[in-house]
Amino acid sequence: MKTFLVTAVCAVGIFSISPASAQNIEIGPGGPSVDFRSRGERERDIERQEMRRDRAIERRREYRREQELRRDEDDED
Incomplete structure (x- = not known):
C-alpha cells in the first residue's frame, strides 16, 4: 500500500508540473x-512575421x- 501511495504522489507531482511549464495554451478550430x-x-x-508581411506588401507595390x-x-508608343 505504501508503494502505491508513493507512486501516486510522484505521478501527481509530475503531472502537476507539466502544465505549469506551458507558456501559452490556445483552443482553436x-x-x-x-x-x-x-x-x-x-x-x-x-x-x-510582420517584417515578412511588410516586405511582401512593398514588393507587390x-x-x-x-x-x-x-x-x-x-x-x-
Whole structure:
C-alpha cells in the first residue's frame, strides 16, 4: 500500500508540473495547442512575421508601379 501511495504522489507531482511549464495554451478550430516558447520568443516571431508581411506588401507595390510604368510607356508608343 505504501508503494502505491508513493507512486501516486510522484505521478501527481509530475503531472502537476507539466502544465505549469506551458507558456501559452490556445483552443482553436484545430483543437487545443500548447506553446512552450517564452514570451520573448513569441514576440520575436511576431516581429519576424510582420517584417515578412511588410516586405511582401512593398514588393507587390513595386511590381504594380513597374506594371503601370510599362503600360504608360506602351500607351505613349
